[in-house]
Amino acid sequence: MRRVHLPKGTSLSTSVLTSLQHALGDRVITDPVALAEAARDSSRYAPEGMPLALVEAESTEDVSAALAWAHANEVKVSVRGAGTGLSGGAVAYPGGLVVSLAGMNAILDIDVENRLADVQAGVVTADLDAAAHDHGLFFAPDPASARTSTIGGNIATNAGGLRCIAHGVTRDSVAALEVVLADGTVIRTGARTRKNTVGLDLTSLFTGSEGTLGVITSATVRLKPLPEGEPRTFRANFDDIEAAGRAITAIVNSAVQLEVLELLDARSVELIEAFAPSGLRVPGAALLVGQTVGVDAEAAAESIVEICRQHGGQDWAISESDDLLEARRLANPALTAQGLRVSCDVGVPVAQLAAVFRGIADLSKKHDRGISIVAHAGDGNLHPTVEAEDTPEGYAAAEVVIEDIARLALDLGGTISGEHGIGAVKLHELPLQFSDDELRVQRAIKAALDPAGILTPGRAY
Amino acid sequence: MRRVHLPKGTSLSTSVLTSLQHALGDRVITDPVALAEAARDSSRYAPEGMPLALVEAESTEDVSAALAWAHANEVKVSVRGAGTGLSGGAVAYPGGLVVSLAGMNAILDIDVENRLADVQAGVVTADLDAAAHDHGLFFAPDPASARTSTIGGNIATNAGGLRCIAHGVTRDSVAALEVVLADGTVIRTGARTRKNTVGLDLTSLFTGSEGTLGVITSATVRLKPLPEGEPRTFRANFDDIEAAGRAITAIVNSAVQLEVLELLDARSVELIEAFAPSGLRVPGAALLVGQTVGVDAEAAAESIVEICRQHGGQDWAISESDDLLEARRLANPALTAQGLRVSCDVGVPVAQLAAVFRGIADLSKKHDRGISIVAHAGDGNLHPTVEAEDTPEGYAAAEVVIEDIARLALDLGGTISGEHGIGAVKLHELPLQFSDDELRVQRAIKAALDPAGILTPGRAY
Numbered sequence: 001m002r003r004v005h006l007p008k009g010t011s012l013s014t015s016v017l018t019s020l021q022h023a024l025g026d027r028v029i030t031d032p033v034a035l036a037e038a039a040r041d042s043s044r045y046a047p048e049g050m051p052l053a054l055v056e057a058e059s060t061e062d063v064s065a066a067l068a069w070a071h072a073n074e075v076k077v078s079v080r081g082a083g084t085g086l087s088g089g090a091v092a093y094p095g096g097l098v099v100s101l102a103g104m105n106a107i108l109d110i111d112v113e114n115r116l117a118d119v120q121a122g123v124v125t126a127d128l129d130a131a132a133h134d135h136g137l138f139f140a141p142d143p144a145s146a147r148t149s150t151i152g153g154n155i156a157t158n159a160g161g162l163r164c165i166a167h168g169v170t171r172d173s174v175a176a177l178e179v180v181l182a183d184g185t186v187i188r189t190g191a192r193t194r195k196n197t198v199g200l201d202l203t204s205l206f207t208g209s210e211g212t213l214g215v216i217t218s219a220t221v222r223l224k225p226l227p228e229g230e231p232r233t234f235r236a237n238f239d240d241i242e243a244a245g246r247a248i249t250a251i252v253n254s255a256v257q258l259e260v261l262e263l264l265d266a267r268s269v270e271l272i273e274a275f276a277p278s279g280l281r282v283p284g285a286a287l288l289v290g291q292t293v294g295v296d297a298e299a300a301a302e303s304i305v306e307i308c309r310q311h312g313g314q315d316w317a318i319s320e321s322d323d324l325l326e327a328r329r330l331a332n333p334a335l336t337a338q339g340l341r342v343s344c345d346v347g348v349p350v351a352q353l354a355a356v357f358r359g360i361a362d363l364s365k366k367h368d369r370g371i372s373i374v375a376h377a378g379d380g381n382l383h384p385t386v387e388a389e390d391t392p393e394g395y396a397a398a399e400v401v402i403e404d405i406a407r408l409a410l411d412l413g414g415t416i417s418g419e420h421g422i423g424a425v426k427l428h429e430l431p432l433q434f435s436d437d438e439l440r441v442q443r444a445i446k447a448a449l450d451p452a453g454i455l456t457p458g459r460a461y
Numbered sequence: 462m463r464r465v466h467l468p469k470g471t472s473l474s475t476s477v478l479t480s481l482q483h484a485l486g487d488r489v490i491t492d493p494v495a496l497a498e499a500a501r502d503s504s505r506y507a508p509e510g511m512p513l514a515l516v517e518a519e520s521t522e523d524v525s526a527a528l529a530w531a532h533a534n535e536v537k538v539s540v541r542g543a544g545t546g547l548s549g550g551a552v553a554y555p556g557g558l559v560v561s562l563a564g565m566n567a568i569l570d571i572d573v574e575n576r577l578a579d580v581q582a583g584v585v586t587a588d589l590d591a592a593a594h595d596h597g598l599f600f601a602p603d604p605a606s607a608r609t610s611t612i613g614g615n616i617a618t619n620a621g622g623l624r625c626i627a628h629g630v631t632r633d634s635v636a637a638l639e640v641v642l643a644d645g646t647v648i649r650t651g652a653r654t655r656k657n658t659v660g661l662d663l664t665s666l667f668t669g670s671e672g673t674l675g676v677i678t679s680a681t682v683r684l685k686p687l688p689e690g691e692p693r694t695f696r697a698n699f700d701d702i703e704a705a706g707r708a709i710t711a712i713v714n715s716a717v718q719l720e721v722l723e724l725l726d727a728r729s730v731e732l733i734e735a736f737a738p739s740g741l742r743v744p745g746a747a748l749l750v751g752q753t754v755g756v757d758a759e760a761a762a763e764s765i766v767e768i769c770r771q772h773g774g775q776d777w778a779i780s781e782s783d784d785l786l787e788a789r790r791l792a793n794p795a796l797t798a799q800g801l802r803v804s805c806d807v808g809v810p811v812a813q814l815a816a817v818f819r820g821i822a823d824l825s826k827k828h829d830r831g832i833s834i835v836a837h838a839g840d841g842n843l844h845p846t847v848e849a850e851d852t853p854e855g856y857a858a859a860e861v862v863i864e865d866i867a868r869l870a871l872d873l874g875g876t877i878s879g880e881h882g883i884g885a886v887k888l889h890e891l892p893l894q895f896s897d898d899e900l901r902v903q904r905a906i907k908a909a910l911d912p913a914g915i916l917t918p919g920r921a922y
Contacts, residue, residue, distance in 0.1 A: 113714055113812035160656045169656055171665075172633070187899045193808035194840040195621050195630055195879040197669055198894055199903045199922040204632075204665030208658055228716060253574055255689060347654035351574035379655040418656040433659055438648045441910065442660050448909035449902065461660040 016073050017053060020097075023065045029054040038100060039092035041085040042336075044395060045424045049094025051078070056100050060178060060186060060217040063099060067215065068184030070097050070454050077454050079211040081122055081150030085157060086332075086345075087423025089210045089459055099215060101152050107131050108218070115223045116175060116192055121152025121216050128221070137223040140167035143419070144329050152216045158208030160419030162260045162325070165252070165378035169419070171207045173222045179206050179214035182450035192220055205445075210421050211456035213449045227293040231259065232301040233324050234292070236313030239284030241265060241361070241373075245354030247288065247311035248377045252350050254307060256300045261290040261378030262328050268335075268372045268385075275334035278327050281315065288313065288377070289324045331374045335385050344402045345426075346409035347418035350380040359408040360384055367401045381418035382409075406432055422460045430461060477534055478514060481558075484526045490515040499561060500553035502546040505856060506885045510555025512539070517561050521639060521647060521678045524560060528676065529645030531558050531915050538915050540672040542583055542611030546618060547793075547806075548884025550671045550920055560676060562613050568592050569679070576684045577636060577653055582613025582677050589682070598684040601628035604880070605790050613677045619669030621880025623721045623786070626713070626839035628685065630880070632668045637681035640667055640674075643911035653681055666906075671882050672917035674910045688754040692720065693762040694785050695753070697774030700745030702726060702822070702834075706815030708749065708772035709838045713811050715768060717761045722751040722839030723789050729796075729833045729846075736795035739788050742776065749774065749838070750785045792835045796846050805863045806887075807870035808879035811841040820869040821845055828862045842879035843870075867893055883921045891922060 021028045029035070030053050038054045039047040052075065055066040070077045076093035080100050083090055092098050104120035107128060111117070112135045119128055125146040129139040143149060143161035153159070155177070159170045167173070176190030179202075190196065190203035206214055238244035244263060251261060264272070264287045273280050280287075288308060292300035298318070305316045348356045357373070360382075364371045370387035384405055388398035406416040406429050416422075416429050430439065442461040447453070482489045490496070491514050499515045500508040513536065516527040531538045537554035541561050544551055553559050565581035568589060572578070573596045580589055586607040590600040604610060604622035614620070616638070620631045628634070637651030640663075651657065651664035667674055699705035705724060712722065725733070725748045734741050741748075749769060753761035759779070766777045809817045818834070821843075825832045831848035845866055849859035867877040867890050877883075877890050891900065903922040908914070 111810070111812070113710060114810040115714075116810070158658050158662070160658075164656055168633075171662065172629075181898075181902070185898050187896065187902060189899075191808065191876040192810045192874045193842070193876050193879060194811070195625055195808050195837075195842045196876045197619050197621075197806075197878045197880055197882045198876055198891070199883070199899075200674075200906060201619070201632065201665045201669055202902065204662045205906075208662055213661075225714075225716060249574060253576075253686075255686060345658075347652070347656050349572070349575040349577070349653045350655070351572070376656075381654070381656045413653045415652040415654050415657045415659055417658045418654060419658055421658045422660070430659070435648065437642075437646050438650075438660075441642070441648060441663065444909040445661060445666075445906055448905040 020053065020066070020069045023069060024055055024062055027056050027058060027062055029056060038080065038098045041080065041083045041088060041090040043086050043088040043091070043423065043425050045088030045091050047092050047094070051092035051094070051096045051098050054098040054100060056103050058103050060180065063180045063215050063217050064184040064186055066097065066099050067180055067182060071183045071452055074452060075454060076457055078456060079156070079215050081153035082124070082148050084145040084149040085153060085423060086420045087425045089157065089421055089423035089456065091424060101217065102150065104217065110135055112137065114192065117221050117223055118218065119151050119221065120218045121150060123151045125149055125151050125154055132223045133226065136226050138226050139173065139221060140224050141170040141173050144332055151219060151221070155207050155216050155219055156209065156211050157421045160376060160381060162262065162328070162376065164376060165261055166259045167224065171204055174203055174207050174219055175222055176220035177203055177206055177216055178218040179216055181214045182452060182455045190220065208421070210423060210460035212446055212460050213455065229293070229295040229297055230320055231291050231293045232297040232318050232320065233289065233322060234301040234304055234316070234318045235287060235289045235324055236305060236308035236316040237281065237283035238286045238288065238313055240312060241285040241357045242354040243312045244286040244288055245357045247308050247313060248353050249351050250307050250311065251304050252378055254303065256303045257292065257294065258378055259291045259293045260325065263288055263373065263375040263377035264328065264331065265373040267370065268331055268374050271338060271372065272327055272330050272334045275337050276330050278323060280327055289328060290378070291325060344384045344386065344405055345417045345420040346382050346384070346405055346414055348380045348409050348412045348414035350378070352412040352414065353377065353380060355412055356382065356408060360405060363401060363404050363408065369401055371401065379418070380414070403429060424459050427459065481514065481527070481530045484530060485516055485523055488517050488519060488523055490517060499541065499559045502541070502544045502549060502551040504547050504549040504552070504884065504886050506549030506552050508553050508555070512553035512555070512557045512559050515559040515561060517564050519564050521641065524641045524676050524678050525645040525647055527558065527560050528641055528643060532644045532913055535913060536915060537918055539917060540617070540676050542614035543585070543609050545606040545610040546614065546884060547881045548886045550618065550882055550884035550917065552885060562678065563611065565678065571596055573598065575653065578682050578684055579679065580612050580682065581679050582611060584612045586610055586612050586615055593684045594687065597687050599687050600634065600682060601685050602631040602634050605793055612680060612682070616668050616677050616680055617670065617672050618882045621837060621842060623723065623789070623837060625837060626722055627720045632665055634683045635664055635668050635680055636683055638664055638667055638677055639679040641676045641678055643675065643913065643916045651681065669882070671884060671921035673907055673921050674916065690754070690756040690758055691781055692752050692754045693758040693779050693781065694750065694783060695762040695765055695777070695779045696748060696750045696785055697766060697769035697777040698742065698744035699747045699749065699774055701773060702746040702818045703815040704773045705747040705749055706818045708769050708774060709814050710812050711768050711772065712765050713839055715764065717764045718753065718755065719839055720752045720754045721786065724749055724834065724836040724838035725789065725792065726834040728831065729792055729835050732799055732833065733788055733791050733795045736798050737791050739784060741788055750789060751839070752786060805845045805847065805866055806878045806881040807843050807866055807875055809841045809843070809870050809873045809875035811839070813873040813875065814838065814841060816873055817843065817869060821866060824862060824865050824869065830862055832862065840879070841875070864890060885920050888920065
């Protein structure tokens with residue numbers, strides 16, 4: 001048995017950890033370097049202290065044993081896949097237990113005739129998509145992190161991404177789950193059918209619950225048939241971001257079938273070009289880029305470009321290359337490289353896009369601080385990044401602006417988080433969107449399923 | 462103030478009811494004929510005694526006042542819209558309170574550019590659809606009862622219908638809700654955006670909760686653009702129902718875009734023709750009927766008919782008339798007229814259709830009892846009707862067969878209810894699908910939101 005490295009300041013005795021090691025052997029990791037790594041996610045939220053141990057689960061039984069142990073010993077648990085979360089939901093608790101699903105990465109079955117896949121939680125999302133391709137199918141949810149993030153994490157956060165305008169969010173592709181509850185009990189939710197009205201919809205409830213209600217160990221997800229024909233990528237530059245917003249509203253309200261519709265403002269394009277030069281021309285105000293698929297992809301792209309032209313779009317192009325979308329996927333690493341960690345993730349109804357762009361420009365002036373914008377524009381989901389020093393003081397100053405952006409989104413009928421979730425980073429913004437009664441209902445459900453409060457406590461709601 | 466008619470056997474004093482009448486005036490109905498009417502739904506589940514009173518709510522405040530009163534006085538509450546439910550979920554409790562939302566039937570707003578509608582719970586579903594048509598939009602959920610059932614009831618039961626294969630279930634069209642909790646507290650859930658990851662997904666949780674967690678008073682629902690071109694209706698007859706099942710699996714797995722895909726077996730067609738003759742030819746074993754929409758509707762219908770032919774389909778036809786689907790909508794009234802109330806509502810993965818048809822034929826032989834089948838075949842959702850006398854003994858005998866059908870569906874990876882819900886009628890089947898732990902989780906959530914257990918208690922799960 002490996003030697004136990006007990007972090008300083010923990011109140012748990014070595015003998016308590018020994019019982020976990022007795023149950024799980026060398027899947028219990030206590031090496032400080034590994035623990036420090038497992039304590040973080042991709043957000044700017046830093047752990048407040050070292051966890052006690054990390055369980056690298058290899059099976060549902062491992063997860064069950066780990067939670068039963070944590071429940072019995074009242075140890076707080078954080079749950080992680082690839083650690084790509086942007087809201088601090090997977091950050092470890094001081095003296096807590098980290099449960100990692102990264103090793104549970106088997107694609108168990110692809111049921112072609114029912115267009116379903118059974119996957120363990122640790123499967124990398126792009127790997128599932130690639131496996132489905134071999135059968136003429138694909139997995140629609142497509143967060144920008146798809147090549148590194150895991151399906152369990154995607155489900156736990158109800159991840160969004162680039163193709164939501166065509167295929168909805170991750171929740172829309174989840175049919176059934178296997179979940180380990182806080183006390184180690186294993187349950188299944190949902191069904192393999194397209195319709196199911198038996199009991200409460202626990203599948204939707206666990207999806208997006210950010211690790212607070214149970215640990216998702218495997219899932220049955222829906223696949224879709226690969227579209228025929230070759231996709232087309234289109235682009236247009238705008239000198240006026242509000243005009244780009246009106247163009248997007250018009251495109252979404254036209255008869256055209258869209259697969260992707262994204263917006264990058266001029267500052268974001270500059271930063272991406274600085275990070276990974278690809279010859280992308282910096283627009284006057286905003287670049288609109290997207291994709292159409294299917295046998296009518298070319299005609300659809302032409303219709304979209306025509307709508308852009310009617311709204312002042314220039315330098316338009318239609319291409320068979322995917323390069324533009326690849327550039328879009330680099331937005332988060334490019335901003336992170338500048339010390340600008342994306343944390344603002346508001347959503348507005350799509351007809352309010354021009355208004356939200358105008359409001360953000362006003363806030364930039366009011367606070368005398370640059371705000372760049374990357375947006376899943378077709379769903380009205382924006383990631384404004386407030387320029388700030390990469391210091392606690394810099395973030396505190398930026399946070400004031402971010403809260404104003406959240407209020408702006410709510411005033412326009414929107415939401416304070418479109419796809420990143422609340423985690424730890426946005427917890428203070430919750431009262432802007434929820435009444436006390438609404439928060440009380442959320443927490444009553446949490447208390448019903450996790451009465452000891454060990455699972456990702458104090459986060460998400 | 463109107464005179465109070467206290468039903469016999471109630472334990473509540475007149476003074477208790479007086480406080481309700483003080484709050485709600487003549488919206489409190491105690492006329493025995495009206496109460497008897499409000500005590501039933503469209504299922505074969507009969508009320509066990511008369512309710513104390515009916516509240517005909519005209520506002521969210523009325524519902525809140527009624528529930529606060531019921532909560533304070535520990536009176537069981539049933540909730541109803543049009544009373545079209547098929548599982549007994551809206552049947553009144555003896556000495557209970559009935560809250561009717563039928564009078565809250567205003568379409569509050571149609572937000573064309575965001576493709577959203579705000580509606581009160583009592584709006585008839587087809588009225589919402591018609592109002593959306595005026596703006597080039599439509600409301601996709603389309604239960605066979607759409608011309609009488611209300612949107613609140615559709616949401617509370619997560620209703621299915623004919624267009625689910627193309628547009629999903631009711632839950633997929635609900636963006637946000639206003640809900641009155643058991644103690645009268647009013648909350649809002651969801652958002653007007655396409656993406657929202659703030660807190661637990663209470664919108665999905667209340668949708669399909671069958672009146673057990675709260676009373677839905679209004680909703681924000683998603684609309685879709687009306688397809689261009691004229692729809693096409695297609696049909697084909699099969700001499701072998703298993704071949705029809707294989708044809709459906711092949712159609713659903715083809716590249717064709719479907720709007721509707723239904724199956725009626727020969728016995729069902731006979732009954733519909735007897736109820737409302739339309740010249741529908743009775744097939745050897747099964748009639749497959751469906752619809753395609755959009756500019757490619759004719760070509761899509763031709764592809765489908767070709768797949769039917771390859772699987773032995775005969776007498777195929779493609780038409781611009783909607784008559785065949787109208788006939789399909791008469792299945793429930795036609796069976797009801799025979800004393801055969803549809804109550805079986807199983808679902809299977811669509812590749813298991815031939816197997817479930819074979820299994821039902823085997824059960825028909827085993828029990829020596831006719832079983833007719835109407836199916837939303839494209840989603841694998843079947844309504845088998847077991848022939849039985851319209852007496853308690855007849856139903857008890859049929860129930861044995863129905864339970865065997867439920868077991869068959871589960872053995873094939875299916876569900877015991879695709880769209881009608883559990884209500885009171887199917888409560889005894891729940892342990893076939895849920896483990897004790899799974900039931901415990903459902904009931905823990907119920908207890909967290911309705912600790913006094915007044916809202917539709919003892920039903921759904």
